Amino acid sequence: MSALPNTNPYLPMAAEVMDNIEEAPGINTLRLRLTDPAQRAAYVFVPGQFNMLYLARVGEVPISISSDPGDSEFIDHTIRAVGRVTEGMVRVKPGDVMGLRGPFGTGWPMAQAKGRNILVITGGIGCAPTASVVQYAHARRGQYGKISVCHGVRKPDDLIYGERFENWCKAPDTVCMFASQEAAPGWTGRTGLVTQLLDDLPPEAIEGMTMMCGPEPMMRAVAEELLRRGRPIEDIYVSMERSMQCGLGHCGHCQYGPDFICKDGPVFPYQRVRRLMPVKGF
Amino acid sequence: MAMARIAVHKFSSCDGCQLQFLTLEDELLQLADRLEIAYFIEATSETGDGPYGKYDVSFVEGSVSTPDEVERIRKIRENSTLVVAIGACGTAGGIQALRNWGDLDSYKTSFYTMPEHIDALPTSTPFSEHIHVDAELAGCPPDQGQLKYVINSLLAGVQPRIPSESVCLKCKRDGNVCVLVAQEKPCMGPITRTGCGALCPHQERDCYSCFGPAETANIEAMGRRFIGAGLPRDGLVHRLRFIYSWSPPFKAASERWLAGQADYAPLPTSRTVTPP
Amino acid sequence: MNDVSGQAQGVRRVDIPILTRVEGEGALFVRLENGQVTDLRLKIFEPPRFFEHFLRSRTWREVPDIVARICGICPVAYQMSASNAIEMAFGVDVPQPIRDLKRLYYCGEWIESHALHIHLLAAPDFLGFPDAIQMAKDYPHEVRRGMHLQGLGNAILKIMGGRPVNPVGAVPGGFYRAPARGEARDMLHKLKEALPHAEAMVRWVGNLKVPEVTRDVPSVSLRADDEYPMNYGRIVSDRGLNIDVSEFPQHFQEFQQPHSTALHAHLHGAPYWVGPAPRLNNNLDRLPPSTAKLLGETPVAWPSNNPYHSALARAIELHLAMVEAIRLLEAYDKPPKPHVDVVPHAGVGAGCTEAPRGILWHRYELDEQGRVTHATIIPPTSQNQAQMEADMRTSVMESLHMSDEGLRLRLESGIRNYDPCISCSTHFLKLTVEGR
């Protein structure tokens, strides 16, 4: 956390909407730029971190940063309209000013992943925080091994980042695979769960770091499957979500057993959340 | 963007919900600058496109208690983009739903010389039993702060989120002394939806649930607590059958109690009470 | 949205299918044949809500919370009439400090209700606007001032009962809680600051141009020994009636008329008039000096039998209520206990108080445990019903020369003089409700 305008971490910074790109129906990427040049210069983040985004008169919600950390001038957020605040946010127009606080939380273990293969598993909107992983690794291609991206959606329409995925697939040593729970005409990916994609991958794809983001049952199923296949638990990372009011570890809403997801996460080694994940109500 | 056109309609009610608009003072004038109050017969003689004109938002107060009102709400629904039900009547049938357990004919004959001309349905029901409503705002009357929040949300084009928790949170935030714990008054706050501003405890009396059940309500435990406070069974049923008698949780619980199906062990149980 | 009338062979119909800017929903139908009114109905299509029925079996403590919900605009009147009746049934003597609190509470309602009626409902008629919001474009100061006064009334209701609509503070015997000293101090300060605005408002209303008419009708109200009546007094008329509130049924008769859907009430066989103007007519000698002086400065001679002077009567009463509230708050000392403990027993009691719209009469029969076995409530609007219709008949005859539109406006504003509260009037009486 670096760029807060003053000592008040509750107070948002003004950020201008530079672009609002519709990725899929109800899913938009907002490209924001901090209006104050000093704040802009001070802003640095790592993949996996999130911001608290604020829409005037409506409210504030946590949203992952989906752009490349190498470019901190434009900060991308991919938002799915699911409720009050997010529905308002996907409608903002270039030139509008929003509030931004951040970055918050832990990032992906990019340092540990150096020199190794990376398996990225995402479900639904989960690809937002993991997108920055892929971009980060691609931008530093020599430092990482093979990159495999498995993306699961409920229905083909939910597939976002069409163009980005295409670019990723074209990149050297990168595979992208898709699974949709519902079939649809023209769907070329698998019909089924994202866990099933593990069978389609080249065996070495899972022999590196695994980074996951998406619905908890999905992440748990994949993680347990990887453990069954003999992968060490230290190599599996997940990104978690809970309601957050402050992002600072004060509001208590993201309480998760011994952790606060906002500051101890959102990216956790699977080991750390494995005990509570199957328990309903945490 | 063209100004949103709103309508306010009255059904069986006391008028109190509409008054929540008319007592906004300066803010009513501010509101009139931001949207068009097209149909609101208590406020204006200009009646827009009539009761069944096309409006962006129709606020409906009151309950549905006559055959004619069933027709009216259907037509309003057809002609409105959004329908927002306000008040205890609009969201749960209101206090007049107390008649829903009685025999309408006996009600009529005991009061009217010409009962055959009384055009009433046997029940007083909320709008949601007749049409799809887009948002509901509970309370008898609804809170002005919440009403303003809903209007502001609609103007911003986003969904309102009304908290579903108990009155007790607000009661404590305001520093009131709990009338149940300190005075053994049968306060309904623990099972009542927040919104009023914990008015009753502030007035040093028990809440009688004019905002209806909280989503978190454990009505059984509340009843056992009231038994612990010495409330007789009919008193218990009256607590539930008051302003929100027809809300499904209160209705079901009152029926269970009347049928003697509820667990009657008083709370706090002797097990947890240490002698002083 | 006034319908075009059918006009054929000497038959003229003037319909106001929805009365606007009144509380509740009603309509007026007039049929004229050869210059005579052959049918005039003030129709009420508010569905009955059967309050008297479900009051039965409820305990005395619940009554104020129930009856408040008969009317969103005058809940205090309902709570006070009911409390008085129950106090009488239980033989409770309410000491002066608590009576003072009740009066303060009532002042709040008068200020609120009168300010609302004057500015939001009546004044647009006299100045030619469809509503106060549009009137505010030309009269921003007056409308804002009115809303501010309304807000002060609401503020009194808030410290006494938490909120202006369905307040929660009253209990037979007094109040659950007395205002804190600080609350009383702040309220006093605000009222004092606003008193000059109330005076200016009275002058403004006094100078509004209103039709000059007179109606020959008895003025009925309460009258108390030493104060302008609100909570207490005997029922009197300017024609010599002077009875205890419990004697109401012996003098006032409710009856149904074939052409009408609502029950009418007569005093000794003829219509009568309740509300601010009759109250003022009967209590001119009970005004506090500053209000009396202000009244003297207005261009109207009192007593007045012109229903259009109701607006000024309301303005005067609003001023009076502020003066009274200031007096009560200046003398305020938080009572150690804001209510008398009530010991319920079987009994019968009647209560009558001055709602903003006129006398509101309640009667309860209670059993040993203090549960209601029978309730009767006669609100002011149904008492005025017969007089409103009589007035409208006369108004039609006076205004035959007018166009239909002009006549409608005249009649509608004539009805608003009575500030009818239709929500109240329908919830009790033996009325027949037709389909709409």
Added chain:
Amino acid sequence: MEPALLPRAKFDALVQTLAQAGYRVFAPVPRAGAVVFDEIGSADELPRGYKSEQVPGRYRLSHDGGERMFDFVHGHESLKRFTFAAEERLWSVSHDGQVAFHAHLPDDRPTAVIGARACDIAGMRVQDRTFIAGRHASFSDPYFEQRRRSIFIVAVNCSVCASTCFCASQGAGPRVTEAFDIALTELHDAFLLEAGSEAGEALAAQLPLAPAGEEHHRQAAQQIAQVAQSQTRRIDNDGIYELLFDNLDHPRWDDVAARCLSCANCVMVCPTCFCHRENEVADMDGTSSAHVRQWDACFTMEHGSTHGARLRPQVKQRYRQWLTHKLGSWWKQFDVSGCVGCGRCITWCPTGIDLTEEAAAIRAEPGLKA
């Protein structure tokens, strides 16, 4: 300074000295059947001669006409109200033309609170770990910090305790040991007064104090020791995190769920609970909007929920969330229990649920599955 005596008859000197020094003075006053903190103008407003009786789900205040001023045990309010506002506007945004954010920090007018007990101070110290950056928190909450800085604490060592108190078990009392400016122990007709800070020393220097003797110290110590001894409730904190998290399916959770109203009173009265939510309050003329926070609780449906589904739809899940955090995971997060043993949640729970008993029930029969 050496501890000294403030005669009870001169207690008002303390109030007036504080007021003259520019403090708003708060103290317990009787109201509506309990004791609450309110702003006072003189010592006459204190609950002299009042006693409180507390058992689970029940609080009764009685007046015995005696002279003692602090023989009641705290009401539902703790110091929390003063350091962590129940409801406050954090910042606002104006968007009339240009968008601008404005912080609304609390005013820094000093506030003195008379009558804080050991558990109150312990609770405040626990919240310090949440709200003030350091080993346990990454960020400071400037609103909390500002209030925390502006508060002057006149603590009182308890001379009696309620049946619900167990501060001794939690190492939080009954003696006040830190973070006070002045501490008082009420003796026969005087208070033994000690200063705990420079500000406290400076203030004490202006008071009409008399030297205290050996027997005053002995009396005070004895009184406090007696309070500790008379406490019957306790929590066994040994391995409690593992105990609770190993028993998430214990049938006791269902048992307590049948009694729990999910009303959140326990959270609201707890001096350590810090959950809050932020709401948007937009004005009516469409030009600005305020961001307001208020105390929240894990007993609401919304708490923690994201993406539609209710995270904790069952009462059992909500109570379990509260208890496992309070007594268990608090240790992991803050190296301290989330409970200081004040007993408020036991007294002010309308159905009298007693967390010490719930924890003990699980400890008595670990490993059971519902």
